[in-house]
Amino acid sequence: MKSLLYRSFIELTNGRVTSGIIKNFAESKWSRRVVPSFAKWYGINQEEMGGSISSYPTLKDFFIRELKQGARNIDPGENTIVSPVDAVIEDVGGISSDSEFNVKGKNYSVKEMFGDRGLEGKYIGGVFMVLYLSPSHYHRIHSPVNGKVTAQYTLGKKSFPVNKMGMKHGKSTLAKNYRCITELETNYGHAAVAKVGAMFINSIELTHQGDSWRKGQDVAYFSFGSTVVLFFEKDMFEMRKDLHVPYDIRMGEVIGSYKKANKTI
Template sequence: MAADPKPLKLWDRDKGKAVEEFMPDHQTTYETRPLRAPGQWLRATPLFDKLYALYQDAPWTRRSIEPFVREYKIDMSEFEERRYRSYADWFVREFKPDARRFPADPAVMGAPAEARYFGWERFGPDQRFPVKGQSLAAEDILGNAERAKPFLGGPVLLMRLSPVDYHHVHYPDAGRTVDQQRLGRSLWTVTWPAVRSMPDLYIRNERQVNILETEHFGRLGFVEFGALTVGRIVQRHSLDQPFARGVQKSVFKFGGSAVAIFGEPGAWRPADDILRHTPEGMETIVRLGEPVATSLRGA
């Protein structure tokens, strides 16, 4: 019999203390090796993803919204007031216009996602990123070694969006997209227990890789990861058009998901609290638009 999922210890920036977070992820989803369990294989297929999405978009799923809001203490006063047609419709709810703001200081990077953050100041040519006992290679995440090469020795931010979070992703700075590619096939959950048991989890998942040329933070490798029941990474801003700081980039359609940002060496530095807690294996809870890095250009 599978054990109950354990709570995750996180650093809550607003409260200034460590907290525990519990999300009811199904244990066998991440403890069985790929394709070994029939149920897991089925849940990882595009067909399941589509059927589950259709189910969650059904009108009767609206009854699940209020219990979820109560259980996880979601402050709905921050979101636009409207009638949601389904649970899936509520999942992609949007903040009221002034609920979140990006920094006025152009040298400060605002959080592109409301999420739990890990950060590294730099990484070497042979380094892989520790994520709860496993590791990720930059070239695998970004698609190839050539694309990863400009970021060697640079900073990294890794964001995990919980099912309770706002699931829209925003641009951290003004700029333009200079390269983009959609990679990956099978979808798997991206909870940290999943990452521990599947070292190559992220490179299996569908992901959108964008190389962004930004005004104040240089070139960024910006990667959005799909996860179980989140195969639909929908781009809200045309990738062939320039973008402004804080503008909505994309939305994840239902479920958990993740985002990674790679920076050029010496271009910027992740926030102190994120760097301080990452070696402890503790993510930092950050709200959309809050400071997550500082530009080192001209420093």
């Protein structure tokens, strides 16, 4: 009953009109007035920002801010995989033989997540990782690996909350929200980066249009809170042993390594 009421409320408030109002305000010059209080409320580290608090003309510009050079270190290891975002690792697990993965007690279909593209089969027996970005996080997305882009496309229309309430009471939130899927072929197999939109503002902007990604490269950004889900082929990914759930991670930090080289590109 609680889940039904929650979903009904979100459906009523997550329409085109309310989303448009919030989007228009965030992009307006009037939103500049709330930037200082937003930064204070969420405890934004202003020392690492690429500009001063007064240099952002809108709330959106502040939200998609860049960092000072050197604010994040990208692990240079040849066999390491790094976090693409500042986030909380909310879940990690295996992908079952029927291409399902379980997040917070709910089963999701890799096929539904990826759409009807025939990509899901290669991830059976592999590993997924869910990284949640709150409004307090740096919201640019960087490549976790070096690889060639083999597929990139968007799916879904509306977006529902991806916070704890949304994950608990929403219905297939990760696999139904507006999302952008990028699949990469590395020297060790395929990895997919699913960028999942959050409630109200379905904004996932690509900042890199090339056919290859370099580890640590700025490739996209979110407008407001969201989630990244990583997928790795079977026998490709080994998680860093000291990681646990939940775990605060910064972009560029090692999340794992390749198990073995099994391909050359």
